Amino acid sequence: MSKYIFITATLLLIFINIAAQPQYQRGRGGFEQVEAERIAFITRYLELTSDEAKRFWPVYDAFRNSRELLSRERQEISRSFRQNYINLGDKEAGEMADRYIALQVQEAELAEEYHHKFKSVIPPVKVMRLYEAENIFRMQLLRRVRGGGPGRGPGGPPGQNRE
Numbered sequence: 001m002s003k004y005i006f007i008t009a010t011l012l013l014i015f016i017n018i019a020a021q022p023q024y025q026r027g028r029g030g031f032e033q034v035e036a037e038r039i040a041f042i043t044r045y046l047e048l049t050s051d052e053a054k055r056f057w058p059v060y061d062a063f064r065n066s067r068e069l070l071s072r073e074r075q076e077i078s079r080s081f082r083q084n085y086i087n088l089g090d091k092e093a094g095e096m097a098d099r100y101i102a103l104q105v106q107e108a109e110l111a112e113e114y115h116h117k118f119k120s121v122i123p124p125v126k127v128m129r130l131y132e133a134e135n136i137f138r139m140q141l142l143r144r145v146r147g148g149g150p151g152r153g154p155g156g157p158p159g160q161n162r163e
Contacts, residue, residue: 038137045133046126055121060130063114067107074103 039057048056077100085093118127 034141041137042130042133045136046122046129048122048126052122052126056118059114059117059121063110063117066110066114070103070107070110074100074107077103 042060043053046052046056077096081088081093081096088096115127118130122130
C-alpha cells in the first residue's frame with residue numbers, strides 16, 4: 001500500500017512541476033516533458049494500483065512504440081508526396097496511396113491486438129478509461145499548443161471536480 005502511495009505521490013509531484021512551468025521547451029526535453037505528463041495523467045485517470053501499473057506500462061509502452069513506427073512511416077509517405085506530387089505519375093501516386101492505407105489498416109490491427117493485451121493486464125473498465133484518457137490528454141495538449149494555457153480542459157477521472 002505504501003508503495004502505491006509513493007508512486008502516486010511521485011507522479012503527482014512530477015505532473016505539478018511540469019504543469020507549473022510557463023511553456024514547453026523545444027526539442028527532446030519538451031518531448032520528455034510531455035511524456036512525463038502523459039504517464040502521470042494516464043496513471044491518475046486510470047487509478048492504477050502499483051500491481052496494475054507494473055503489468056500495464058510495459059504493454060502500453062510496446063503499443064506506443066509500435067504505433068509510433070507506423071505513424072512515422074505514414075508521415076514520411078505524406079512528406080514525400082507533398083514534395084514530389086507534381087512529378088509523380090498515376091502509378092507512383094497510387095502505390096503511395098495504397099501504402100498509406102495499408103499503414104492505417106496495420107494501425108487498426110495493432111490497436112485490436114493491444115486491446116486484448118490491455119484487457120489481460122487491467123480490468124476492462126480501465127481499458128475503456130485508457131482510451132478516454134488518451135483522447136482527453138491529446139485535446140489538452142492541442143489546446144496548450146494553440147495557446148489555451150496549461151490549466152484548460154478536464155483534468156481528472158470521471159466523477160472528480162473538474163475546472
